[in-house]
Amino acid sequence: MQEIAELAGTSVATVSRVINRNGRYSKETEARVLKVIRDNRYVPNESAKGLRTTRTQTIGVVVPDITNPHFSSLVNKIETGMFERGYSCIICNTNESEQLEIKHIQSLRAQNVSGMVLISCLRYHAEFRNLPTVYLDRPAKDTAINEGIMICSDNDQGGYLATKELLAAGCKKILVVKAHGDDINQTIRFQGAMRALEEEKVRFSKDMLLDLDHVSIKQAEQEMDAFLKKKKIPDGIMTTTDTIAVGIYLSLRKAGLRVPKDIRLTGFDDCYLAESCGPGLTSVHQDVSQMASMAIDFIMRRLKGDAVEDGRYYLPVTLTRRESTAY
Amino acid sequence: MQEIAELAGTSVATVSRVINRNGRYSKETEARVLKVIRDNRYVPNESAKGLRTTRTQTIGVVVPDITNPHFSSLVNKIETGMFERGYSCIICNTNESEQLEIKHIQSLRAQNVSGMVLISCLRYHAEFRNLPTVYLDRPAKDTAINEGIMICSDNDQGGYLATKELLAAGCKKILVVKAHGDDINQTIRFQGAMRALEEEKVRFSKDMLLDLDHVSIKQAEQEMDAFLKKKKIPDGIMTTTDTIAVGIYLSLRKAGLRVPKDIRLTGFDDCYLAESCGPGLTSVHQDVSQMASMAIDFIMRRLKGDAVEDGRYYLPVTLTRRESTAY
DNA sequence: TTGAAAGCGCTAACAA
DNA sequence: TTGTTAGCGCTTTCAA
Numbered sequence: 001m002q003e004i005a006e007l008a009g010t011s012v013a014t015v016s017r018v019i020n021r022n023g024r025y026s027k028e029t030e031a032r033v034l035k036v037i038r039d040n041r042y043v044p045n046e047s048a049k050g051l052r053t054t055r056t057q058t059i060g061v062v063v064p065d066i067t068n069p070h071f072s073s074l075v076n077k078i079e080t081g082m083f084e085r086g087y088s089c090i091i092c093n094t095n096e097s098e099q100l101e102i103k104h105i106q107s108l109r110a111q112n113v114s115g116m117v118l119i120s121c122l123r124y125h126a127e128f129r130n131l132p133t134v135y136l137d138r139p140a141k142d143t144a145i146n147e148g149i150m151i152c153s154d155n156d157q158g159g160y161l162a163t164k165e166l167l168a169a170g171c172k173k174i175l176v177v178k179a180h181g182d183d184i185n186q187t188i189r190f191q192g193a194m195r196a197l198e199e200e201k202v203r204f205s206k207d208m209l210l211d212l213d214h215v216s217i218k219q220a221e222q223e224m225d226a227f228l229k230k231k232k233i234p235d236g237i238m239t240t241t242d243t244i245a246v247g248i249y250l251s252l253r254k255a256g257l258r259v260p261k262d263i264r265l266t267g268f269d270d271c272y273l274a275e276s277c278g279p280g281l282t283s284v285h286q287d288v289s290q291m292a293s294m295a296i297d298f299i300m301r302r303l304k305g306d307a308v309e310d311g312r313y314y315l316p317v318t319l320t321r322r323e324s325t326a327y
Numbered sequence: 328m329q330e331i332a333e334l335a336g337t338s339v340a341t342v343s344r345v346i347n348r349n350g351r352y353s354k355e356t357e358a359r360v361l362k363v364i365r366d367n368r369y370v371p372n373e374s375a376k377g378l379r380t381t382r383t384q385t386i387g388v389v390v391p392d393i394t395n396p397h398f399s400s401l402v403n404k405i406e407t408g409m410f411e412r413g414y415s416c417i418i419c420n421t422n423e424s425e426q427l428e429i430k431h432i433q434s435l436r437a438q439n440v441s442g443m444v445l446i447s448c449l450r451y452h453a454e455f456r457n458l459p460t461v462y463l464d465r466p467a468k469d470t471a472i473n474e475g476i477m478i479c480s481d482n483d484q485g486g487y488l489a490t491k492e493l494l495a496a497g498c499k500k501i502l503v504v505k506a507h508g509d510d511i512n513q514t515i516r517f518q519g520a521m522r523a524l525e526e527e528k529v530r531f532s533k534d535m536l537l538d539l540d541h542v543s544i545k546q547a548e549q550e551m552d553a554f555l556k557k558k559k560i561p562d563g564i565m566t567t568t569d570t571i572a573v574g575i576y577l578s579l580r581k582a583g584l585r586v587p588k589d590i591r592l593t594g595f596d597d598c599y600l601a602e603s604c605g606p607g608l609t610s611v612h613q614d615v616s617q618m619a620s621m622a623i624d625f626i627m628r629r630l631k632g633d634a635v636e637d638g639r640y641y642l643p644v645t646l647t648r649r650e651s652t653a654y
Numbered sequence: 655t656t657g658a659a660a661g662c663g664c665t666a667a668c669a670a
Numbered sequence: 671t672t673g674t675t676a677g678c679g680c681t682t683t684c685a686a
Contacts, residue, residue, distance in 0.1 A: 001663060011673045016665060026671060046438040047377030048663035051678050056374065058417070058438070066406070072399045079393070079420050088434050090385070091418040093406050107415050111373040111385070217603055246603040253605050276544055276573040278580050278605055328679060338657045343681060353655060375679035378662050
């Protein structure tokens with residue numbers, strides 16, 4: 001920067017002003033400085049800037065599993081949008097581990113990120129009130145916590161819609177396949193399903209719930225294999241994630257059961273898995289673009305210094321109908 | 328840090344030494360400093376460290392499309408492995424755009440990343456010789472370029488294996504579906520396919536090549552729809568990516584063509600799409616874990632100061648057989 | 655084994 | 671509109 005200043009015949013302060021476009025300089029010096037910067041391919045040092053201002057042009061994004069299509073497209077949208085606004089994203093995978101999540105967040109803070117997008121059911125509001133933070137995609141595990149900005153789909157309604165669809169298709173014996181673990185959405189979607197059953201006065205017995213250790217195609221497939229051996233065959237299956245639904249497909253296929261003829265099936269997320277598996281999977285559609293852009297907006301507004309009120313934002317979901325629930 | 332020094336009754340220099348474990352201090356002071364650090368939850372400021380040392384605990388990872396399962400699992404492995412070694416990853420999506428890639432790399436350099444993993448056919452060796460860099464998954468577009476460390480699968484052999492499998496299944500009229508664009512792997516895999524055909528003295532005419540604008544399920548499906556309308560129906564299809572193969576599946580299903588009965592199909596990458604679509608897709612398996620860990624190792628070695636020789640490393644591929652080529 | 659002090663590149667307060 | 675300068679938190683040389 002010193003060098004740029006000398007070449008442009010000015011001071012470092014002015015160079016800094018031009019770079020940060022704060023306006024307090026003449027058109028001529030601006031042009032001169034800009035030219036020298038371009039000619040020398042000068043790139044400002046972010047560490048120095050970060051040290052001086054205690055904020056950097058980076059945003060931390062904490063995600064449970066980048067390998068899950070739902071999250072990868074969410075991350076893709078966030079990363080793209082942030083970069084357009086001059087920010088880079090540090091993506092952190094927690095593999096659904098709370099411990100790892102905490103470590104990652106510490107590391108992000110050490111790196112002076114300017115903001116954070118957390119896909120997590122944990123809440124850290126007390127620890128970093130000054131750091132613009134948005135909780136995305138997952139409500140707080142502790143429902144008593146109201147602080148912070150939270151954006152997610154109306155998961156309860158999603159579970160409801162999917163189950164209603166199965167009932168409309170004439171299903172009487174509905175199996176629900178969810179996962180337990182830290183993602184509270186799984187439970188919320190299940191509750192939505194229960195709401196739909198109650199509304200239609202359909203009884204649900206506990207043995208029609210398959211509760212997986214974690215979300216994975218393999219696990220869903222194996223558990224379903226076991227279920228089919230032991231129990232009565234359902235005529236409809238509601239799953240809480242497309243990934244699980246794909247595992248169910250594999251198991252049913254092996255067992256010679258046809259979708260939708262013998263069994264109807266619904267997914268959740270409506271990621272590309274839903275349209276690419278055959279037969280096409282009816283799935284609850286989440287507006288990923290909207291979620292990402294809201295998260296970006298909130299952070300940008302706080303970065304500009306605007307006061308942004310805490311709140312929970314629930315985005316509406318829709319049902320994308322495909323062959324798997326045809327009737 | 329100042330504060331820590333005072334509380335521990337020592338100087339900032341010593342605190343720094345303890346943090347960086349350089350050994351030049353007594354056991355007692357070490358214990359004292361460490362305790363104060365823990366008690367106060369002190370986290371060193373990465374910006375200051377970065378400014379002083381011109382390297383940070385971050386690695387830049389440039390990836391064409393995080394949404395593609397092959398890349399998302401590659402990134403997942405890299406991110407996890409790096410974090411275990413104390414590094415965070417800044418993930419950059421280029422959406423296959425050279426321009427965006429260059430912007431991203433500039434931004435990474437401004438952020439003083441300690442190393443880079445680039446999934447790209449471009450080469451930047453001249454610009455940053457000092458920055459530990461590994462080119463992953465994609466050979467140089469300009470084959471004359473020999474500089475740098477490059478790790479990728481033996482894509483030619485992959486194309487060869489897939490096509491051989493189709494031939495072994497008795498296919499006579501083989502359609503190849505690839506994408507053009509910046510990813511030279513697409514072409515290399517195609518060449519491997521040609522090698523297999525030549526070896527078996529099977530003629531290949533240009534109208535049996537479908538060359539997509541870019542890799543996408545949708546595009547593959549649409550182009551295949553059009554192809555089926557105009558041309559003779561093939562009895563085998565070799566694709567250069569699982570994603571494309573999924574699009575082909577969709578098109579064939581609509582047309583009432585059965586896999587593998589009427590048409591046999593192969594994919595490439597062997598990502599989870601391959602096992603989850605039905606019927607299971609025979610696909611060329613890439614050793615993603617190995618690729619990621621080699622990349623990490625090379626960067627770590629260079630970070631330690633070891634001289635690492637430039638070179639091209641081609642990892643062997645295998646064929647994972649599933650139903651789609653059964654015979 | 656320790657401490658003092660310089661300085662990494664930048665921003666912002668102050669002065670001009 | 672511009673320049674001078676202090677100092678952000680850290681590492682590292684030099685001296686003790």
